[in-house]
Amino acid sequence: MPPIVLLWRNLWRRPLRSILTVMSLAVAVFLICGLRSIITTIRAAADNCDPRRLAVMSASGLFVELPLHYQARIDKVPGVEITTKFQWFGGYYRSQKNFFAQFAIDPETMFAMYPECKVEPDAIQRMATDRTACIIGSSLAREFGWKVGDTIPLVGALHPHPEDKAWEFKVAGLYHSDRPNFDNRTLFFRWDYFEETLKQGGVPPAVGVYSIRVAPGADVAQVIADVEDVFKDSEQRIDCTTEAEFQRQFQSMFGNMPLFLTWIGAGVLIAILVASVNTMLMAMREQTPDIGILKALGFTDGSMFVLFLLQSTFLALLGGGLGVFGALATAPFISAGLEMFAPGYAVQPGTVVLGAVVALAIGPIAGILPAMRARSLTCIAAFRGE
């Protein structure tokens, strides 16, 4: 065994270098944990979807609208329990920069279909009685300081108000979702208000996406096939998919995010590995005379190997541990920041394990080269500074 006291003391030989090394390891492991958390969160969004919920959109793409009368035809397909519709409003509050999603919806069917979107009974009540009512996600409310009773003016960039002014929505209540497939940063308002206002301006309303819930006992694949079949000769053909598939397609609009993030993570890992090898080699060169002394005193080649492997492992564990801790500690803040893109951001236990494995592995890998050199170095060479 090498003298263990050297582990700690050598760390403080060049305090600044050690601190910088530990910090860079911490940042790298933090990034790796963070990136993986985004990936698992994105995946969770699709995995958490109710398998009995389907989405219907235009076969030409998400941004192509569907006729309003399709709902009645979908309702008639055997196995369809409920349908509800969404239309992207695409407005903004004061400035284009204040971006969040707004949808026109049918409150009754929407709430029935999305039990994960939890709304106070009072709010549902208020929503029913006030045509201009809306409900907003808890994160959105926190972000803009909106309360029940507030009026939110939104400029209808996509759907201009016929009187050439901002649309006004009155906050009937907040909703909160604890599932990653449903974010907390959206505003939902009443379809009838949307439709009637548009009609005042002579614009016929259309639907972005229909959602379907398949009746218990019905065959999901069969329902999908049947729904698609209904519209196969219509002016607008449709795509019917499970909600999970829909989520995945939606996410892939930004490219293959998980793969992209995995590559970034791998890049970070390689960069930190190369930097660590360099640091460990520098430390080893600096300790060359010590190796000579220790070997002359009778410490074996093997114990010098262990010493350098341990030094490197110690440093990496310190940095990596800090990184994992940082990832856990910052999760609530990151979660708030990523609400719209990856709702329900959380550091999974598997990610903590990944961070720990990286922290554990970097040390020995970065230390193996200097450790081998320390093992083969002779006293004579060490004293001659070779």
Add this chain to the structure above:
Amino acid sequence: MAQPLIRLKDVTKTYTRGGETLTVLNRLALDMEEGGYFALMGPSGSGKTTLLNLIGGLDRADHGLVAVAGEDLTVLEGAALSAWRARTVGFVFQGFNLIPVLTALENVELPLKLTGLSGKARREHALHALELVGLSDRAKHRPGQLSGGQEQRVAIARAVVSDPKLILADEPTGDLDRASAEQVLTLLDKLNTQMKKTILMVTHDPHAAQHARTIVHLDKGQLGRIEHNQPAAARA
């Protein structure tokens, strides 16, 4: 006379550098008895350090016999050689002596980490050795906070702490001023006369060599004169 502690026979050592072979030690033969105090002198490059390294098991002869304390060092290797060194030899080098990040006490304790002694016993032994060299009040100091002479004395404490038979010192006073050198030499005298250590010291300094009882001259890899001397310590 008893078996010599160090027996060299036909020892040859060459270095090859850039295709050229340099014979540093050429068929050297020499016996050194246990309890002796030897000074090794010679011009720079004559092979003094090389010879010391062979005797200390830090380097290997190309040829010949190097037997020290009953072991043939030409066949000993690896962990067995390390263990032999830990048991048999204490080193004092000119530079590179102490580990800069360890305190004086920790430096002295190092060789004891290779023994089965408890932490407490190690500390006691190390403190005792520091006392022997008159530096117990510097136990907590780092080498950087010590003078050159003090560093050498700590190195001597470390060389004797595990009670080896043989002390090998390569120019232990080379970097020191007169007074510090004298302190170091007095200590070495003490190790030889009181603790019965066999000492082999390389030196350029004729005055330092006068402390030894045998002065061996080395020139171009071959043995020169051997002087027998009445050392100052014995005269006193």
